[in-house]
Amino acid sequence: MAGVRKLRLSEKIIYLFERLHLFKGAFIFSSMLKIGVTGTFCAGKDTIARYLESKNFIHISLSDVIRDEARTRGLAITRDNLQLLGNSLRNQEGAAVLAKRAIDRMDQNTKLYVITSIRNPLEVKELAKTKQFVLISVDAPATLRFERLMKRTERKESDPTTFEDFLASEQREMVSSNSTSQNIRSCMTMARFHLSNEGTFEELYKQLDNLLPLIETAASYQRPSWDEYFMDIVQTVGKRGTCDRGRSGSIIVKSKRIMATGYVGAPPGMVHCDDVGHWFKKTIHEDGSITQHCIRTVHAEANAIAQAARYGISVDGATLYCKMEPCLDCTKLLISAGIRRIVCDKRYHGATESREMLEEAGIILDVLHDELEQYPGQKG
Numbered sequence: 001m002a003g004v005r006k007l008r009l010s011e012k013i014i015y016l017f018e019r020l021h022l023f024k025g026a027f028i029f030s031s032m033l034k035i036g037v038t039g040t041f042c043a044g045k046d047t048i049a050r051y052l053e054s055k056n057f058i059h060i061s062l063s064d065v066i067r068d069e070a071r072t073r074g075l076a077i078t079r080d081n082l083q084l085l086g087n088s089l090r091n092q093e094g095a096a097v098l099a100k101r102a103i104d105r106m107d108q109n110t111k112l113y114v115i116t117s118i119r120n121p122l123e124v125k126e127l128a129k130t131k132q133f134v135l136i137s138v139d140a141p142a143t144l145r146f147e148r149l150m151k152r153t154e155r156k157e158s159d160p161t162t163f164e165d166f167l168a169s170e171q172r173e174m175v176s177s178n179s180t181s182q183n184i185r186s187c188m189t190m191a192r193f194h195l196s197n198e199g200t201f202e203e204l205y206k207q208l209d210n211l212l213p214l215i216e217t218a219a220s221y222q223r224p225s226w227d228e229y230f231m232d233i234v235q236t237v238g239k240r241g242t243c244d245r246g247r248s249g250s251i252i253v254k255s256k257r258i259m260a261t262g263y264v265g266a267p268p269g270m271v272h273c274d275d276v277g278h279w280f281k282k283t284i285h286e287d288g289s290i291t292q293h294c295i296r297t298v299h300a301e302a303n304a305i306a307q308a309a310r311y312g313i314s315v316d317g318a319t320l321y322c323k324m325e326p327c328l329d330c331t332k333l334l335i336s337a338g339i340r341r342i343v344c345d346k347r348y349h350g351a352t353e354s355r356e357m358l359e360e361a362g363i364i365l366d367v368l369h370d371e372l373e374q375y376p377g378q379k380g
């Protein structure tokens with residue numbers, strides 16, 4: 001048993017050392033990571049991909065996606081065939097088709113991917129939609145890149161043979177006004193990190209080793225969606241509420257701009273529940289059960305509408321974000337004010353009639369977390 005404990009401790013120490021980057025090039029990736037590599041001709045994109053493969057990344061080249069399609073269709077793998085097939089795929093399925101197909105190949109259980117042959121900004125956008133994706137670019141002076149091409153043992157027939165041809169051929173794939181064509185320059189400007197490959201392989205690997213922790217940090221940041229963003233604001237607004245039975249917040253949003261905010265509380269100038277206690281009234285339900293409700297407050301949703309009314313802001317066609325599904329009174333008010341969509345964080349136990357009424361009025365009701373909001377004194 002002592003041996004097992006010893007091993008675990010040493011593993012922990014190695015892990016800590018690696019996190020501190022004291023072991024050169026031994027960075028451990030804690031979550032899924034997709035690194036896209038773009039860059040100029042012969043700048044070192046494949047060298048980067050191969051190095052990452054040595055660190056357990058799976059390499060997907062968007063050019064291979066076309067090659068595989070050509071094989072499926074029984075076409076000869078020639079540069080002309082591949083170019084024609086690429087264009088026909090983009091025309092039929094959109095400019096991001098290769099990126100989409102590459103994403104389809106990704107397995108959720110595989111953590112690390114490196115994607116190369118990214119040549120169109122829409123491909124970058126498609127890959128970025130999958131989250132945990134970071135694009136890097138690599139470049140080097142043109143003379144050096146041409147030298148590298150000349151030294152290549154496996155050169156294609158179509159590869160340029162003079163420096164002038166090299167520059168002209170590069171220009172064709174670097175910039176284009178056609179949205180479906182190759183536009184590497186635009187892709188490079190979309191990269192989060194840039195590498196300059198002017199030295200030896202070792203120097204390039206060292207740059208990558210230094211960059212990998214930064215790439216992982218950048219990839220792990222998840223930008224909130226609009227709904228998440230506004231719901232976060234609802235939570236903050238609700239903190240100003242003065243009745244602790246819910247402390248609800250609400251905001252009204254139009255064209256992604258906040259029109260009004262509201263939180264649960266007594267009307268302005270009146271005493272607050274938090275200061276003098278609740279003002280309870282009992283409700284006897286049809287099944288005989290009795291619940292009590294605090295009637296001092298204006299609800300968060302009603303207060304947002306009141307704020308808009310006070311300042312002359314139209315909320316017609318707007319979206320309302322709130323902590324839980326609205327009560328029946330607020331629902332009627334929201335319909336009358338012209339709210340077209342309601343986004344709630346959770347469900348409200350007494351919202352059956354509200355849901356029916358919203359459906360009848362054709363108002364969209366989205367509940368982000370399909371669970372009941374709990375608060376004191378609620379009816380089962």
Ligand SMILES: [Zn+2]
Binds near residue numbers: 242245279295297
């Ligand atoms: Zn109260």
Ligand SMILES: [Zn+2]
Binds near residue numbers: 300327329
């Ligand atoms: Zn209400």
